[in-house]
Amino acid sequence: MDNSFSYGHASAPQWITAAQDCLAQLGGKPAGANLGFLYVTDDFADDLEDILDFFKARTAVAHWVGGVGVGICATGQEYLDEAAMAVMLAALPADAFRVLPGLTLSSPGLTAPDLAHVHGRPAQSGIVHGDPYTAGIPELIELLAGRVASGFLVGGLTSSRRRNLQIADTVGSGCLSGVLLADTVPIVSRLTQGVSPLGPQHEVTDCQRNILISLDGRPALDVFYEEIGEILARDLNRAAGYIFAGLPIPGSDTGDYLVRNLIGIDTGQKLIAIGEMLEPGMPLMFCRRDGMSAHQDMLRMLAELKRELRAPPRGGVYYSCLGRGAGLFGPDSVELKLIREQLGDFPLVGFFANGEISHDRLYGYTGVLTLFT
Structure with a gap:
């Protein structure tokens, strides 16, 4: 397996216990790791700053993105209604990504020529997270997508019964944030419907x-x-x-x-x-909401991705609607196990969202799978 990505996931009543378990699975800091993805269930929302500080200190990785969901995703596993976290570290070329701080419609740099640039070059794509209670999120998605070279963003809106928090090097809310990727970080992405x-x-x-x-x-x-x-x-x-x-x-x-x-x-x-x-x-x-059709469309999406891949994925992120998961596919992480069965055992993290982002639009009742190739 490509070792430029590593991941861990765990559930525990106390965040420090889950974080230590994840750290052990990561095996320390992989060589060259410089970007982290961190997702926690809303049971840990109030602890997110402490959790982020823990991983920054223990991995020496400075750049992080992620957020809170009522449920989170990992390879072959979903965590719903329990305190859990999932973390993934990626080793990317240092000039191939840039963490995008929080954007709102009133951000002064929204029209800046270099808004969607990565170290002086136009970004090719982006992985973003948004706050469902922030005005203008669909417009921000469309605007930012129009500025990246491929016109393609992926991601999701946070979902929480506590605080809707997201990570862009620091913990925040009320905005659209994430990471922009250069064309030297190739990804493939597909969307599957749940109705x-x-x-x-x-x-x-x-x-x-x-x-x-x-x-x-x-x-x-x-x-x-x-x-x-x-x-x-x-x-x-x-x-x-x-x-x-x-x-x-x-x-x-x-x-x-x-x-x-x-x-x-x-x-x-x-x-x-x-x-x-x-x-x-x-x-x-x-x-209509339809479990059988959702299952079939999930297999269709995975088959398309499998045909496009020339090698096993290095890593991936998955954003699924909070109306999917166990409620649509049944218990025992069926939705996430389908990905592993069809595409193999590779590092994958994500969360159950209050709206899913694909291309330049905000969807609902979908799953958006993005693979680093």
């Missing part, structure tokens, strides 16, 4: 902001009832968390679509409110 379409695409023919009034010239709720079936139509509470709106991405050659929650239904006026702004003429379809 499947119920029926055909429709055209939004009337709407107001995020309120869906009509589809294909018919009341939106009538179309919705037809597609979800009589049983769910009689009890709309059962549809909550199971039925979603899907917004196909124009021009996508992979059939990608953005999944957004249904956030309200007015049965009297036959209106549907969704978690996204709408415009007349947009395509829209209804989708």
Whole structure:
């Protein structure tokens, strides 16, 4: 196995116990290690600064990125609703990455020519983390993606029942941050969906902001009832968390679509409110949460990556929606074990996110797998 990446993961009631276990798995500081990835479950959110200081001191690695999730990922293992952490060290060319400090829409350097540069050269790609409660995160993602050479970012929004914290050399929140990579750090990335379409695409023919009034010239709720079936139509509470709106991405050659929650239904006026702004003429379809389809699409994504790889991955990061994991794939870390079964046993860390970032968009109910090749 390529030894330029090493990792460890552990669960324990006290953070110091888990951190020492991870450190033992790392085997000290690998030769040349200069970038760390650190993810902790929200049980350790209040301890994140101490945890980061521990790993900086014990590994002598100065540069770190990561964040907090209600669950975290490691090779073949997911930790949900327990105190746990996962850490990965990478040995990269010193001039091939730059930690990106927190950005907001009011950041003074947002329009600077060298915003997305790595040691004087345009960045090729980026791995980023965001705060779901920060205004303008989708706009920041699109702006930053437009500045990197490939137009491609990957990452996720933190998820926590305590503090939504992220790491960019220091612990912070309320921003978009991460690491920019030069073209000398090759990566490959793919996205897998966690829902499947119920029926055909429709055209939004009337709407107001995020309120869906009509589809294909018919009341939106009538179309919705037809597609979800009589049983769910009689009890709309059962549809909550199971039925979603899907917004196909124009021009996508992979059939990608953005999944957004249904956030309200007015049965009297036959209106549907969704978690996204709408415009007349947009395509829209209804989708359902579907474990079997998610499993099949996960295998499809992994097969595509396997065909593209010329050698085993050196390391990887995985960002999965907090609505996936055990709730969609079943217990015993099935989602993470699929990655290991199909691609091999390599260092992998990540977390269950409150929104997943791929290319220049913020997704939901997806998994985004990125491999260092």
